Amino acid sequence: MAVYDVAYLQELPVLKSIPTEHLEWLLKTSEIRELAPGQALFTKGQPTDYMHLVLEGQINISLEQNGTYKYFVSVKKGEITGLLPYSRLRTAAGQGIALVPTTVLSLHRRYFTELEHVSPELVQELVGIMTDRVRDFTRSQQQNEKLMALGKLSAGLAHELNNPAAAMVRSSAELLRIHHSVPEKFKRIMSMHVTPDQVDAVNDILFRKIDAGLQSNLTLLERNSLEDEITDWLEEQEVEDGFLLAETFAESGVNLTDLEEIKAILAGNNLSEVLDWIANTLNTERLICDIQASAKRISALVNAVKTYSHMDRGQDKEKTDLHSGIKSTLTMLNHKLKEKNIQVEQDFGKDLPLVNGYVGELNQVWTNLIDNAIDALEPGGKLRLATRVEGDNLKVTVQDNGSGIPAEALNRIFEPFYTTKPVGKGTGLGLDIVNKIMLHHDAAIKVQSQPGNTVFELCFPIV
Missing domain, CATH: 3.30.565.10 (Histidine kinase-like ATPase, C-terminal domain)
Incomplete structure (x- = not known):
């Protein structure tokens, strides 16, 4: 077992330049404490009344964050923690736990005034330690502040990016499904007998809806009602899968007047095939617009990040x-x-x-x-x-x-x-x-x- 005398203290870098008689006073005035692994030297909120010099072992200091203690720094042999002269510290901001069997020399605050008279050299050394500690602690907390802010921003940004990204995935998957059905629909179109004037007239109606932005401008209740009316009309015309087409038409602003106009243009012929082609085109247009809007949203977010982080610019x-x-x-x-x-x-x-x-x-x-x-x-x-x-x-x-x-x-x-x-x-x-x-x-x-x-x-x- 080590003998903690003046000779031992003089081997510690922090006390190397301190006169022997001053170290004798320090040993006589302080108390030596033995800590077992896991034992606390101090706990959060406890009054800070002692300066602690670690003679052997190691103290791990942790600070509380979000209800849990996170490692902050280790104090090892020859290093000092706790209260220092001229410090305004009143209570411990965290906890200090012995990692291994540890011995500390503890000086109570009531001796600080006497210490100033006995050993100005030691006080000067301790003030330097306090200055370094404040600087290091401030730097660490500033970094922690930045990391906390970054965590908040990154969580929010991830959420903001996830919505348009998920929309792009859904829309592209649906677009691929529609694309796979094109060959069959093309086969049906090629077997139709329609005049160029009929094609132009149907296209006029289709692009009128596309140019309007595929918006129905109806409330949910009104749109559901229109969808039911379109479904009934399509069933009367014996259009295949009318209930599926009705949803697309109602969402895209196609109403019964438009459908009657298309029926009149076609003179009742090939109505099922043409309406299926129109619905397919409207769905494709809507999905492309959705993907485009999502891509623009992601681009806007990326630009916001570049502006915020001041990327690609000087300091x-x-x-x-x-x-x-x-x-x-x-x-x-x-x-x-x-x-x-x-x-x-x-x-x-x-x-x-x-x-x-x-x-x-x-x-x-x-x-x-x-x-x-x-x-x-x-x-x-x-x-x-x-x-x-x-x-x-x-x-x-x-x-x-x-x-x-x-x-x-x-x-x-x-x-x-x-x-x-x-x-x-x-x-x-x-x-x-x-x-x-x-x-x-x-x-x-x-x-x-x-x-x-x-x-x-x-x-x-x-x-």
Whole structure:
């Protein structure tokens, strides 16, 4: 078993330059604790009263996120955790568990004042450790914040892409089925005896419906009623599979008047074959339009991602259209907006000047503010986004009628790690990031809030 004396402490890099008499004071004033594997050195919420120096073994520190503890960092032999001089830490933010048999030297906070007089050298070393720890923790939490935001955006984007992609798969499968039936229908068409004038007249009716957009403009009840009427009419004309054709005709805006006109053009001959061909053409047209609309939707989403992520562009400041970034962010968060049925009002000024800025950073601003508003809103709530010129500034307003920010929190919401969200729902860095980005743009942000009306106002200088 190791002997934890001054000589042992001097072998640790963190204490190498500390005078012997100071280490003797540290040993005399501190207590040595032995931890078994799995035993907690501290738990979340526990008062932080000790500085801990690991003499042997390893402590794994985990932070709570979404109700579960996730590994954050390991503290090994010669490393320090817990409270440090001048730190404002009051309670443990996570838990520290011994991975293996571990020995720690623990100094209570009541000796910190004496430590400043006994060993300024050790205090200086500890302040350096605290500075590094804050920097590393901040960097880690900022990365976590970005990953959380990315997770939300990717989940929403996957949902948005899935709908048009699934529609394309369904439509293409149906189109293939129709295509496979073309040879048989072509055989029936070739056996018909129709004049060129009859073909032209039927085509006029067909393309009139296609040019109208294949819309029936009827309510569901009215369309069902029309479908029944068409089915009865087709049965009277002894048209094969009339009930299948009736659904296509009703959906495409073909009515009884059109059918009677076609019957008259054909003089009652080949009616079944011609109507089957018309229905086949209408279905093909509808499926192609569906595939085209789905492809356009996917293309629009991809373009929104490119605009949002600032792909294929430099990282320098450039003249930027704020509306473009806000709209692409709305597209990225559309899934969350639809999930809560949130109404979005866009009151954008016309012909606004461009702002000199970093597009990627500005998109982080819109994401954090809009995402926070969505979280604060009840289902069916309202989000208002407005832009206008005021003097030498371009003002952007993000307003929601959600629960509001507590009065006691208003002065702290831009502080790092301060959050009003439940544990695991936020890191407390979102608005801190927003504030830093605004400062980076020589811009200002202020907030007013009460239940039912929270307003963030952002002012960008026009240059």
